[in-house]
Amino acid sequence: MKKTGAEILVQSLLAEGVDTIFGYPGGMVLPIYDALYDADLRHILTRHEQGAAHAADGYARASGKPGVCLATSGPGATNLVTGIANAYMDSIPMVAITGQVVTSLLGKDSFQEADITGITLPITKHNYLVKDVQDLAQTLREAFYIARTGRPGPVLIDIPRDVSGGTADYADPGPARLPGYSVNTKPDPEQVARAVRAIEESERPVIYAGGGVINGGAHEELLRLAEILLAPVATTLMGLGGFPGNHPLSVGMLGMHGSKYANYAVSECDLLIGVGVRFDDRVTSKLEAFAPGATIIHIDIDPAEIGKNVGVDIPVVGDVRNSLQKIIECLQPRLESRWRDKIQNWKKEYPIEFVENGRLKPQEVIKEMYNVTRGEVRVVTDVGQHQMWAAHYYTYHRPRTFITSGGLGTMGFGFPAALGVQVACPDETVLCITGDGSFQMNSQELATVVHYNLPVKIGIINNGYLGMVRQWQELFYNRRYSYVEITGPDFVKLAESYGAVGIRVSKKSEVREAMEEAMRVPGPVVIDFPIEREENVLPFVPPGEPINKMLG
Amino acid sequence: MRHTLAVLVENNPGVLARVAGLFSRRGFNIDSLAVGRTENPDVSRMTIVVEGDARVLEQVTKQLHKLVDVIKINDITADEYVDRELVLIKVNVGPAQRGEVMQIADVFRARIVDLGRKTLTLECTGNDGKINAFEESLRPYGIKELVRTGKIAMLRGFKYTGYHDNGTKEDN
Numbered sequence: 188m189k190k191t192g193a194e195i196l197v198q199s200l201l202a203e204g205v206d207t208i209f210g211y212p213g214g215m216v217l218p219i220y221d222a223l224y225d226a227d228l229r230h231i232l233t234r235h236e237q238g239a240a241h242a243a244d245g246y247a248r249a250s251g252k253p254g255v256c257l258a259t260s261g262p263g264a265t266n267l268v269t270g271i272a273n274a275y276m277d278s279i280p281m282v283a284i285t286g287q288v289v290t291s292l293l294g295k296d297s298f299q300e301a302d303i304t305g306i307t308l309p310i311t312k313h314n315y316l317v318k319d320v321q322d323l324a325q326t327l328r329e330a331f332y333i334a335r336t337g338r339p340g341p342v343l344i345d346i347p348r349d350v351s352g353g354t355a356d357y358a359d360p361g362p363a364r365l366p367g368y369s370v371n372t373k374p375d376p377e378q379v380a381r382a383v384r385a386i387e388e389s390e391r392p393v394i395y396a397g398g399g400v401i402n403g404g405a406h407e408e409l410l411r412l413a414e415i416l417l418a419p420v421a422t423t424l425m426g427l428g429g430f431p432g433n434h435p436l437s438v439g440m441l442g443m444h445g446s447k448y449a450n451y452a453v454s455e456c457d458l459l460i461g462v463g464v465r466f467d468d469r470v471t472s473k474l475e476a477f478a479p480g481a482t483i484i485h486i487d488i489d490p491a492e493i494g495k496n497v498g499v500d501i502p503v504v505g506d507v508r509n510s511l512q513k514i515i516e517c518l519q520p521r522l523e524s525r526w527r528d529k530i531q532n533w534k535k536e537y538p539i540e541f542v543e544n545g546r547l548k549p550q551e552v553i554k555e556m557y558n559v560t561r562g563e564v565r566v567v568t569d570v571g572q573h574q575m576w577a578a579h580y581y582t583y584h585r586p587r588t589f590i591t592s593g594g595l596g597t598m599g600f601g602f603p604a605a606l607g608v609q610v611a612c613p614d615e616t617v618l619c620i621t622g623d624g625s626f627q628m629n630s631q632e633l634a635t636v637v638h639y640n641l642p643v644k645i646g647i648i649n650n651g652y653l654g655m656v657r658q659w660q661e662l663f664y665n666r667r668y669s670y671v672e673i674t675g676p677d678f679v680k681l682a683e684s685y686g687a688v689g690i691r692v693s694k695k696s697e698v699r700e701a702m703e704e705a706m707r708v709p710g711p712v713v714i715d716f717p718i719e720r721e722e723n724v725l726p727f728v729p730p731g732e733p734i735n736k737m738l739g
Numbered sequence: 740m741r742h743t744l745a746v747l748v749e750n751n752p753g754v755l756a757r758v759a760g761l762f763s764r765r766g767f768n769i770d771s772l773a774v775g776r777t778e779n780p781d782v783s784r785m786t787i788v789v790e791g792d793a794r795v796l797e798q799v800t801k802q803l804h805k806l807v808d809v810i811k812i813n814d815i816t817a818d819e820y821v822d823r824e825l826v827l828i829k830v831n832v833g834p835a836q837r838g839e840v841m842q843i844a845d846v847f848r849a850r851i852v853d854l855g856r857k858t859l860t861l862e863c864t865g866n867d868g869k870i871n872a873f874e875e876s877l878r879p880y881g882i883k884e885l886v887r888t889g890k891i892a893m894l895r896g897f898k899y900t901g902y903h904d905n906g907t908k909e910d911n
Contacts, residue, residue, distance in 0.1 A: 304753065
């Protein structure tokens, strides 16, 4: 049957199970928007293409399905770039579709032309420029297959207007045929056996779990492994929620802003089991001093992660869930562990804490958010101090309930991502914890949440500073606060001008009531929390130090 | 240590940019890279000479594998293989010195491919060492222009770096 390229695109998206896309129209996607006009697909119009990319990313993180965003050529496409890089760094399945100038104008510096496949080469898992409408259906099939299998990631498809506007015979393209792409899901039995032996011989095992546990759906297996070994579980920022934060074996986050007990446990363990992690510098700090006495098992689906940053003793390459199952099958439960007891003592001795002084403290705000929501909502954060406080003082029980920009550290991610999370989870409460700096980077999406009545609750941890940078200037640049004091609008009035509800909290005693009020409002709410201005995130491993040398 | 990789890639536009971009952004050092199509028009072959220890090579190989357009990678360094490079050298040689240069060419089994009033252009093939020696021998006459193809290589005997079109990626 003859179809236009744009119709083939819509048909292919539906065939991949896509129900919602986030986008922004423009000249070179006119044929696509014409097909969307009466397509059985929900399109969310954001106010900036970057918002569309982060929303698609948030949608994917919450649902596990690939997020889809759409933008026009040139500036539309380049505005997606930060969002694509963000998804790439955190291994999030995403398909970005961009319009492009007609094929005869390619390479001529035409109006709104940008070489987006060239630009996104290092930040996509793969990308395509489709020059023939006949190839479109097959390309979409491949793009979704690549985005969601193996280590997930973003794939970009650039479609010139004469391709989306051209016609071709459409038939389902069948399975993706990619001779250069294979996914190794089954771990090598020999490495599994070695891992089992190392685990049996260990006295002080620590599990170090990351975003791969959540991407791989391995949280139940992780819990079983920990309980069999009575081993403490330290998660990365990306791994929060992959292991119940209130479990006695949880030691919270490790690394630069990890808990002392997590970092002590890693520093003194004799076996480190890395599950779906990449030994990132924010986790390891000084590499030579990271888990110095430990045998290292590294379980990951991406073989290139093995040995990239640290030497690994036992590599287990495969799907993390499958790999953990194979390992667990061979293990006998431990009945007691002096190592566990030692860590329990550290937990009592070195809690994560802050000093109350009567002024509104960010830590109290986050704790109260947890109390009111009982840890049952989807928390989405931006980047900076508030992000670390949200990691420390809110407890995450289930996977996909803590959504944050880990690898790229993108200020401006949180609010549009929360919008995408709310679209993916219409019946759940979505709480965006942000800062006054981060929120101002994408606050225009207030128009979007009001338009679609997406009832996102936005808590702004407002200190009038770019707080994390200010903290570094305080600690390492002799308090020379260079361009970190940042003004903003009256956030309550800002919310109201968009048609949302705004609430300001100035005292600790008002936090609970404000949160409860926000939960009662059926639409989007902005709560401004003007907090103690120079509060620091602690504990803190100064850069270049071993992770057990912590401030605070 | 220097490693020679035989890499089969899909003959897609942009594949060279993907490979070259990967090397530069991850800080891997390419000594040379030669590329051309194979007996199968859909498949191109790159011969990449890369400098690095075992750990670097492991990363190079694994990261290359992650490129969807890369079908197969074979590190042939430890195997028996034939390698060749071609060089064209234009030297400043007038009629008086032609004889001498032609003798040198003979020693290296090089060929004269162009003769001008004041220049002589020679073509020579061989491995790295031979090409370097040839260049050094001609240097005293004044090299006006020099172009090398980069090394290409192939395993000796029955072994080969092939591509089986069964929809899977192979490892060596």
